[in-house]
Amino acid sequence: xxxxxxxxxxxxxxxxxxxxxxxxxxxxxxxxxxxxxxxxxxxxxxxxxxxxxxxxxxxxxxxxxxxxxxxxxxxxxxxxxxxxxxxxxxxxxxxxxxxxxxxxxxxxxxxxxxxxxxxxxxxxxxxxxxxxxxxxxxxxxxxxxxxx
Numbered sequence: 001x002x003x004x005x006x007x008x009x010x011x012x013x014x015x016x017x018x019x020x021x022x023x024x025x026x027x028x029x030x031x032x033x034x035x036x037x038x039x040x041x042x043x044x045x046x047x048x049x050x051x052x053x054x055x056x057x058x059x060x061x062x063x064x065x066x067x068x069x070x071x072x073x074x075x076x077x078x079x080x081x082x083x084x085x086x087x088x089x090x091x092x093x094x095x096x097x098x099x100x101x102x103x104x105x106x107x108x109x110x111x112x113x114x115x116x117x118x119x120x121x122x123x124x125x126x127x128x129x130x131x132x133x134x135x136x137x138x139x140x141x142x143x144x145x146x147x148x
Contacts, residue, residue: 004028004042006057014062015117016069017084018077021051021058029059031075033068048083081119092120093127097134097147104137104144 004025023029025042042057051058061077063069073079085092092114099113111121125145128134135148 004040006042008041008043008060009062010115014064015066015081015119016061016063016079017046017081018061018063018069018072019046019049019058019080019084020077021045021049021053021055022076023059025055025057025059029061031061031063031068031072031077033065033071035065036063036068038063038068038072046080046084047087048080049078081117085116085120092116092124096124096128100128100134100145100147102146104146106144110145 004027018031029040031038031040038061040059040061043060044056045051045058049058061068061072063072069077069079095114095116096110099110105113107121107125111118116124125134125136129136129145132148134145137144137146
């Protein structure tokens with residue numbers, strides 16, 4: 001069996017990050033779901049994860065679908081998406097601000113450019129618009145955003 005990878009996948013290639021500290025990292029764990037089969041990585045624990053053993057690396061799933069994350073949660077995995085992204089890639093607000101320019105872009109384009117999951121979108125974009133750092137145009141699904 002191949003060794004557990006220690007380098008996380010590229011940001012934007014997953015939507016949810018699930019971790020558990022109670023399982024040893026000497027073997028790979030697999031989480032099958034309807035639309036994907038996620039395989040575990042051995043990476044540093046997120047600040048939000050309870051880690052009573054004080055392990056330097058823990059079992060981590062990078063899930064592409066909500067179904068996989070939901071199923072993993074049923075089996076004892078903890079959703080650490082927000083905490084892990086802020087610790088490893090900076091806050092979502094700063095990442096969105098870094099990819100915005102004078103051109104209006106859709107939510108999907110901005111998320112892809114910033115390498116963010118959809119879960120961090122609402123709070124980050126609301127903060128940028130409220131602080132008058134970003135402008136929005138349109139309504140509903142036709143909303144676009146750019147720097148103010």
